[in-house]
Amino acid sequence: MTDTTPTAAASDDLTALVRQAPLSFLGTVTRVGGTSLAAVPVEDRNERTAVVRVDQVLHAPEAFRQLAGGEVTVQLAPDAALMGVGERAAFFTRGMVYGEGLGVTEVGRLPAESVQSHVSLAATTADELPFTSVQREIRAQDLAAHAGTADAVVVGTVVGLEQVDGTDRYSEHAPDWWRARIGVTRVERGPVADSTVAVLYPNSRDAHFYRVPKPVAGQEGLWLLHATGDDLRGLAPYELIHPEDYQPVHKLAVLRERR
Structure with a gap:
């Protein structure tokens, strides 16, 4: 059996990414060098632009919690590995373009399997997204630091x-x-x-x-x-x-x- 319990280092990485990114999701790349948004200029449609199907929202503002099943255009981070069609990952992003669709810039990325324990736990918890517990812990850390x-x-x-x-x-x-x-x-x-x-x-x-x-x-x-x-x-x-x-x-x- 594969152990999906996050190591301390992986947990720290996850917490840091949730702090930096207002939106994260598990997604599968459907196109590379393309876009689902006309607002993205042609010159920006390169190998660092990917169309990603949102398989599951991990954390998001209320207005973006229903993205699952749709596609978003992701501007991959300049220092991140390129992705191929069919590859799956947990994407941590900030908003870039919002209109007829959603375009986001990548803040960071984790392997899909590294967040599986959070996904499994959230599946048994009503009205919470997979990273709700991570956000709760971040708020607790911040409160303790301020106190x-x-x-x-x-x-x-x-x-x-x-x-x-x-x-x-x-x-x-x-x-x-x-x-x-x-x-x-x-x-x-x-x-x-x-x-x-x-x-x-x-x-x-x-x-x-x-x-x-x-x-x-x-x-x-x-x-x-x-x-x-x-x-x-x-x-x-x-x-x-x-x-x-x-x-x-x-x-x-x-x-x-x-x-």
Whole structure:
């Protein structure tokens, strides 16, 4: 029996490719030097252009999850091996042309058999693509890495909100600082001694701030807190500055698993 369990190195390669490519699929080459798209210029139709039948989508944005059975034009990576008609592989790609069909540029490629364990597992899991578990692990790794940059990590509930006076909140691009008071039920890490901690956050919807969490009264969560700089320290000891600074409470288990 052939062992299809990925080695650690193969798993690392897979994770790196899923990070880089928004779309991957198992596919079989049907034509070389051709295209399924009129938008691809004639001069670009060479041995590094292949038409590939999508046998199975491995991971993709919602709009591209139904590609199986169709054909896409793949611009092969310049440093990748050429492919012949009938060859099969796992392609990791980025979008290039989208209109009457789909054209993509290859980011990387793995042998089809190297991803078979993920394909087999997904076949028994409803509503998940084969690489959903890989994407979940990537998100967990990223969360743990971001939590490592926080000065304090607490579980708590928002018990008060107030706009901070004395800051330039009327400028078009000003952060419009507000202060949340969080009733702390668990200190996971950091110098938080009191049962309530004050936290600044930018309430502005300006492009620079709109993704930063905006606490809501009564909101319970896992809060990744960053020490305020000298200019704001008199207003609160901590601030929210990153989109990932608020998490549902159950994400605490994810952090603990990756200590």
